[in-house]
Amino acid sequence: METDRYGIIGFGCAGYHAAKTIRRFRPRAQIDIFESGRGLLNPMLTTYFVEGKLDQPQMYPFGDPDSVCGELSLNLVRAKVEQLRPERMEITAGGMNQRYTSILIASGASAAVPPFAKTASKPVFFMRTEQDAQLLKEYLQRHSVRRAVVIGASMVGIKVTEALFLAQVETVLLDGAPQIFPLAAFPSMAGKIEEVLQKHGIELRCGVRVLGIGAGGVELADQADVPCDIVCLCVGTRANLDFLPADGAMAPETRRGVVVNTRMETSCSGVFAAGDCCEGGNLQTGGTAPIGLWANAAAQGICAGSNMVGMSREYYGTIPHNTARFLGTTFAGAGDPSYEGERFMLSTREMDLELVLDGGQLICFNLLGNSRISGVLKSILLKRILSPDGEISDCQQAILKQAGLTKDLINKIGGDKNGICI
């Protein structure tokens, strides 16, 4: 008879993978999943719903949450967790307290809300939840929106900009950073992305400071207001951790997310964390960082679930990387663009590619167009971090060669040192 009881806070990608893993190893254990929303949303599909490319159920790739819980015998508690007391291994939700053998924090993140959003004189939208997507979609359908401002030239910001473009809304994209995708793109590549935006009639203004959203539009420091009917805010995320003890000594160590080790354990024994609410391994820096990516959340959830049932599993993390398809092109970037090293650029009819190598090792790349090779480049970058002398496979070399990379460049990033590259 299994008496273990597992508590999972949040039924997103990380919570789902953890629950499935626990169920695999503990067929009869009680697994309670607390969820404040509907659960099982894939947030990256929300803009496709706004564009009308996906129906509402298609934003839920694992299926309907109640059906999934039925199939996996999970107890879905539809309540917001109000409090977690790690020292008692206790969760409070809906006015009820329950103690657990092991607890997973998988509460994800919410769209950041800057203070000026609260006093806005124009309708303001975000993009993270199904409700966010529904609100924007319905507003666009019911009102004659002619002009919009998107604040935040981030991966989310560009997807929202595309949704507005497809809805024939004239859009201005603003950011405080000096360029688009400041954390992912080299300045030269940012310039090429800006050209793509210009070709579609989208204005990009970087290096601006937003003061507020008034009746005349978005108010900027030292510049005229940007007139608009609506504003979409895509200025980052904040980990959902309101339920942690206010007394830091009783709470798991938290920076921009709950800090975890390679077993997804927090600093509080028996309490694990996974997904966008945590800071896990960044393979490139060797430290921890919040890396808000779907596959990372899944891998962390599986690792946490395994260790929660006493299996020994480690997940060393990933690197910051992004692939964004927008306005008929694809941008893919991996690694930190501020890294210095030997730089290579290649432009073909199909793509612009920029690579940085350090000591013969690929440490960062930007690719605009030809998304077919982004996976190969990312996998080479990761493989060479884990095993610096490892060569890249014949198949990968062939794909890169076909895309237009020279034999010399392929060899530089780890191709066949004997020059037998296909």
Ligand SMILES: Cc1cc2nc3c(=O)[nH]c(=O)nc-3n(C[C@H](O)[C@H](O)[C@H](O)COP(=O)(O)OP(=O)(O)OC[C@H]3O[C@@H](n4cnc5c(N)ncnc54)[C@H](O)[C@@H]3O)c2cc1C
């Ligand atoms: C527009 C957009 C585009 C994206 N594009 C990409 C992309 O191209 N590639 C990529 O890899 N990633 C992308 N992402 C990021 C990716 O969606 C996330 O990394 C991933 O969903 C994280 O999963 P999670 O389970 O950690 O968190 P979430 O999906 O946020 O799930 C957390 C769950 O916890 C629940 N919850 C929160 N607080 C509580 C509480 N107190 N009590 C109970 N339940 C609670 C929430 O309701 C939610 O269901 C994108 C995200 C957005 C918004």
